[in-house]
Amino acid sequence: MIIVTGGTKGIGLAIAARLAREGESLVLGYQADEVAALAAQSQLTATGARVSAVAADVGEIEGAAQLMAHAASVADGGPVHIVHSAAMIYPTTLLDADLAAFTQAIHANGLALLYVVRAAMPLLSRGSSIVLISSAGARVPQANYGALGVGKALAESLVRYLVMELAPRGVRINAVAPGLVETTSVARMLGGQEAADRVLERAGRANPSGRLTQDQDYAAVVEFLLSPAAEFVQGQVIHVNGGSYVPA
Numbered sequence: 001m002i003i004v005t006g007g008t009k010g011i012g013l014a015i016a017a018r019l020a021r022e023g024e025s026l027v028l029g030y031q032a033d034e035v036a037a038l039a040a041q042s043q044l045t046a047t048g049a050r051v052s053a054v055a056a057d058v059g060e061i062e063g064a065a066q067l068m069a070h071a072a073s074v075a076d077g078g079p080v081h082i083v084h085s086a087a088m089i090y091p092t093t094l095l096d097a098d099l100a101a102f103t104q105a106i107h108a109n110g111l112a113l114l115y116v117v118r119a120a121m122p123l124l125s126r127g128s129s130i131v132l133i134s135s136a137g138a139r140v141p142q143a144n145y146g147a148l149g150v151g152k153a154l155a156e157s158l159v160r161y162l163v164m165e166l167a168p169r170g171v172r173i174n175a176v177a178p179g180l181v182e183t184t185s186v187a188r189m190l191g192g193q194e195a196a197d198r199v200l201e202r203a204g205r206a207n208p209s210g211r212l213t214q215d216q217d218y219a220a221v222v223e224f225l226l227s228p229a230a231e232f233v234q235g236q237v238i239h240v241n242g243g244s245y246v247p248a
Contacts, residue, residue, distance in 0.1 A: 001025040001078060001123075002226070003071050005058050005086035005116060008033065008040035011133055011181060011218070012085030016040070018219035019083075019226070022048030025076050029067045029086060031057050050074075058086050059108030064115035072123055080123040081226045084113050084155075085133040090147040102147055109151025113158050117166075117173075126170030129226045132159055133218075134177040134237060136245045156237055163235035172234055176221050179203075179213035179241025209242030217242075 002019050006012035007028035016026055026049050030037045037053040044051045054070045057063035071080070088108035090101055113132055117124075124130075137149030138156050155175070162173050180203045204212045218240040224230055225238075239245065 001027065001071065001074070001076055002081045002083065003027045003029065003067070003120070004083045005029040005067070005112075006031075006133075007083070007085060008037040008053055010085075011178060011215075012083070013040050013043075014215035015083055015085060015133075015219045015222050016044060017047075018216070018223055020044040020047040020049040020051070024049045025074060025078075026051045027067070027071045027074065028053045029056050029058060031055070031059075031086070050076075057108075058084075058112045058116050059088060059104065061115050061119075064112065064119040067116070068119040068123065071120070075123060079125060079127040079129075080120070081128055082116060082120060082130045083133065083222055083226075084116055084130065086112060087133075087148060088151075091144040092147055093144060094146045094150075097147065105147035106151045106154065109148050110154030110158070113155045114162075117162060124166075124169070124171050127228070128171045129230065130162075130166075130171065130173040131222050131225050132156070132173070132175040133222075134175040136177055136179065136239060136241060138177070138237075140245050159237070160235050167234055172225070172230065174225050174230075174233055174235065175237040176218055176225070177237055177239045177241070178218035179207070179239070179244050181213050181215070181218075203244075207242045207244050211242065213241055 004012050004016045007016045008030040041051050041053045056067040088105045090105040134152045137145045138152035159173050159175050221240050
């Protein structure tokens with residue numbers, strides 16, 4: 001069974017689509033958009049996968065517990081894997097942020113990883129794999145990106161600390177940081193689709209590989225990290241961005 005938080009839209013849905021196959025059990029967590037959730041469930045069920053979509057805010061301890069309680073009710077006895085893709089988009093500078101909203105974003109983008117892992121512990125066993133979907137913004141500051149970037153930096157730190165406790169149990173945890181991807185969340189972050197189109201066009205031309213990150217690029221890496229071939233990969237943040245943000 002594979003649990004994908006934020007699995008009904010954008011990057012999370014693209015990953016779920018890559019992992020969906022005949023007989024696979026997929027649990028998709030989402031916060032509020034039931035229309036998108038039902039569409040995602042229908043899309044992935046057509047592959048022959050057993051798909052359920054669960055409304056649960058994993059940025060709250062209770063929401064993470066609710067999602068994992070559902071996963072436990074449909075568990076099929078095989079290894080349980082988690083792809084944590086849920087995120088809260090709150091474009092803001094740090095000094096001008098509404099601190100209550102910023103704190104909520106830190107819970108959703110950072111601490112939620114711990115909430116999800118803690119709630120999932122009864123389901124995890126030797127061979128299970130957890131993948132955090134992170135962002136280059138966790139390491140490279142970007143305008144109005146603090147609520148997401150700081151949260152993801154916290155989540156990446158949690159990955160490293162959790163290795164010490166999960167690896168002895170035979171459970172892997174890593175992160176994948178896609179490059180800039182054309183999603184509705186990117187448009188919201190950049191102030192609308194028109195502004196996003198301009199940024200995306202420039203980013204594609206500036207990328208050393210000559211294009212933007214595509215769904216198959218990062219989804220293939222996630223698929224590898226969930227596979228037995230990645231048994232000895234622990235605590236890594238793998239950037240899938242065509243060479244952008246390569247340090248000097």
